[in-house]
Amino acid sequence: xxxxxxxxxxxxxxxxxxxxxxxxxxxxxxxxxxxxxxxxxxxxxxxxxxxxxxxxxxxxxxxxxxxxxxxxxxxxxxxxxxxxxxxxxxxxxxxxxxxxxxxxxxxxxxxxxxxxxxxxxxxxxxxxxxxxxxxxxxxxxxxxxxxxxxxxxxxxxxxxxxxxxxxxxxxxxxxxxxxxxxxxxxxxxxxxxxxxxxxxxxxxxxxxxxxxxxxxxxxxxxxxxxxxxxxxxxxxxxxxxxxxxxxxxxxxxxxxxxxxxxxxxxxx
Amino acid sequence: xxxxxxxxxxxxxxxxxxxxxxxxxxxxxxxxxxxxxxxxxxxxxxxxxxxxxxxxxxxxxxxxxxxxxxxxxxxxxxxxxxxxxxxxxxxxxxxxxxxxxxxxxxxxxxxxxxxxxxxxxxxxxxxxxxxxxxxxxxxxxxxxxxxxxxxxxxxxxxxxxxxxxxxxxxxxxxxxxxxxxxxxxxxxxxxxxxxxxxxxxxxxxxxxxxxxxxxxxxxxxxxxxxxxxxxxxxxxxxxxxxxxxxxxxxxxxxxxxxxxxxxxxxxx
DNA sequence: CGTAAGATTGAGTCCGATCAAGGCGAGTGG
DNA sequence: CCACTCGCCTTGATCGGACTCAATCTTACG
Numbered sequence: 001x002x003x004x005x006x007x008x009x010x011x012x013x014x015x016x017x018x019x020x021x022x023x024x025x026x027x028x029x030x031x032x033x034x035x036x037x038x039x040x041x042x043x044x045x046x047x048x049x050x051x052x053x054x055x056x057x058x059x060x061x062x063x064x065x066x067x068x069x070x071x072x073x074x075x076x077x078x079x080x081x082x083x084x085x086x087x088x089x090x091x092x093x094x095x096x097x098x099x100x101x102x103x104x105x106x107x108x109x110x111x112x113x114x115x116x117x118x119x120x121x122x123x124x125x126x127x128x129x130x131x132x133x134x135x136x137x138x139x140x141x142x143x144x145x146x147x148x149x150x151x152x153x154x155x156x157x158x159x160x161x162x163x164x165x166x167x168x169x170x171x172x173x174x175x176x177x178x179x180x181x182x183x184x185x186x187x188x189x190x191x192x193x194x195x196x197x198x199x200x201x202x203x204x205x206x207x208x209x210x211x212x213x214x215x216x217x218x219x220x221x222x223x224x225x226x227x228x229x230x231x232x233x234x235x236x237x238x239x240x241x242x243x244x245x246x247x248x249x250x251x252x253x254x255x256x257x258x259x260x261x262x263x264x265x266x267x268x
Numbered sequence: 269x270x271x272x273x274x275x276x277x278x279x280x281x282x283x284x285x286x287x288x289x290x291x292x293x294x295x296x297x298x299x300x301x302x303x304x305x306x307x308x309x310x311x312x313x314x315x316x317x318x319x320x321x322x323x324x325x326x327x328x329x330x331x332x333x334x335x336x337x338x339x340x341x342x343x344x345x346x347x348x349x350x351x352x353x354x355x356x357x358x359x360x361x362x363x364x365x366x367x368x369x370x371x372x373x374x375x376x377x378x379x380x381x382x383x384x385x386x387x388x389x390x391x392x393x394x395x396x397x398x399x400x401x402x403x404x405x406x407x408x409x410x411x412x413x414x415x416x417x418x419x420x421x422x423x424x425x426x427x428x429x430x431x432x433x434x435x436x437x438x439x440x441x442x443x444x445x446x447x448x449x450x451x452x453x454x455x456x457x458x459x460x461x462x463x464x465x466x467x468x469x470x471x472x473x474x475x476x477x478x479x480x481x482x483x484x485x486x487x488x489x490x491x492x493x494x495x496x497x498x499x500x501x502x503x504x505x506x507x508x509x510x511x512x513x514x515x516x517x518x519x520x521x522x523x524x525x526x527x528x529x530x531x532x533x534x535x536x
Numbered sequence: 537c538g539t540a541a542g543a544t545t546g547a548g549t550c551c552g553a554t555c556a557a558g559g560c561g562a563g564t565g566g
Numbered sequence: 567c568c569a570c571t572c573g574c575c576t577t578g579a580t581c582g583g584a585c586t587c588a589a590t591c592t593t594a595c596g
Contacts, residue, residue: 102447124433130443157422263350481574493554500577
């Protein structure tokens with residue numbers, strides 16, 4: 001058992017003991033300044049987030065100072081829906097899956113990449129989380145106490161304005177997702193997702209999956225089996241599957257099939 | 269042809285001539301003070317909206333003063349998706365359907381009752397509408413210029429805070445709708461919708477549809493035919509259909525089938 | 537090299553959509 | 567007052583898409 005694995009295991013145990021989490025995390029947070037744990041470029045990336053970019057220097061400093069920077073191994077559940085929103089989360093490194101359940105069914109709601117935040121709405125209204133979150137790979141997460149975020153809201157107008165903008169963005173993204181689900185078939189959702197992921201290129205685009213296909217299938221609202229079939233169905237439309245790598249050889253053909261719209265797939 | 273109908277018809281023509289709308293509406297707005305056109309209880313209801321309740325008196329007055337109060341006949345398209353967001357809308361009376369399209373498909377996104385607002389997010393970020401809106405019945409609508417809303421955002425902290433809360437609410441409602449769509453079957457969505465509409469009662473609840481069933485079917489993400497079948501499928505679970513009136517005779521049974529959750533069906 | 541987990545493929549079933557026909561009700565005109 | 571008509575709702579039959587179950591293949595990793 002390697003030391004690396006030991007560390008991961010220890011982190012993991014913190015999460016299995018909810019009562020002890022806060023002390024454990026807090027002690028880590030207080031013993032080592034956030035800035036010391038973070039690579040400078042990561043700190044700069046957080047500062048450059050739309051949510052923080054226009055905030056006053058002292059607002060930002062206070063939020064980060066009060067936050068806990070923590071590393072997690074893959075597969076760790078960070079939050080559970082129906083729990084009160086204690087922290088605003090910032091993904092500094094790695095991948096986080098937001099998912100939701102109802103009865104015994106579960107679906108992936110979104111994938112958060114660095115540098116992105118999640119569950120801002122629950123934090124602001126001091127409500128329970130509507131979604132759960134788990135790490136998909138080794139991740140570095142900044143957790144900012146909800147109380148601090150709400151405080152900053154009252155003291156820094158520029159930050160408040162950024163929160164409004166970010167909330168409105170999230171709102172609109174969610175509306176688009178409803179449209180995506182209600183107006184499209186599975187194969188169309190997949191085609192549009194691929195086009196959105198693809199690095200723009202004149203000739204051909206390549207999409208490299210950073211997570212399992214079963215996660216993608218759930219994100220798109222279908223079963224893993226169906227995703228396989230949907231991918232096959234896209235072959236006649238210029239798509240080539242090479243394991244976790246997907247080539248879009250004929251972008252025009254895929255666009256014709258996908259029929260994307262900025263009112264559904266738009267970046268914001 | 270009655271005078272009443274004439275007036276409706278004239279209103280309608282304004283909407284068919286987009287270039288002339290603004291002048292027409294503006295002239296109405298300036299010739300008659302809003303307060304004169306509105307019943308006092310309606311004005312009070314608007315003031316009592318979560319969005320306006322905590323706003324300063326002068327902020328509210330300015331927003332309403334700059335707004336246009338307009339009556340519309342049923343079936344009038346108020347806004348079209350992809351158009352720039354020029355107004356924040358408040359439904360004072362009647363019913364408004366928000367819907368969205370993609371290609372030749374269309375789906376109902378939500379129904380707005382008095383007193384409610386719609387498309388706040390687009391207004392705040394100065395973006396295009398993601399949804400279209402049409403009246404389902406004779407309606408009275410207050411249209412507040414987007415510019416005024418954004419101005420108020422910078423001058424009235426209490427209003428800003430209300431906007432944050434309202435946005436977060438809308439965001440969470442949209443997330444819930446995604447969960448509703450991805451995690452439930454059509455019949456389950458129907459059952460939960462009925463329970464949500466039903467006036468709480470110890471014995472039996474009654475739901476009276478205020479709009480066509482085809483609209484409801486679209487709202488729930490199914491075809492009209494399927495809604496009929498889904499309603500029939502709920503009969504063994506204590507539901508009786510009497511045309512546009514639906515009785516829930518056995519609430520316990522329907523609850524057992526619907527399996528509602530505050531994280532999907534909650535009021536906020 | 538062996539195991540385990542994920543991905544794919546096939547077969548059967550279910551849910552929902554489409555197409556087509558008939559019933560009901562409101563509004564219209566004779 | 568009554569037939570007519572036009573939507574809307576319903577019902578049935580058929581079709582297609584998506585899910586389930588099961589088996590096989592691939593891959594990652596010990």
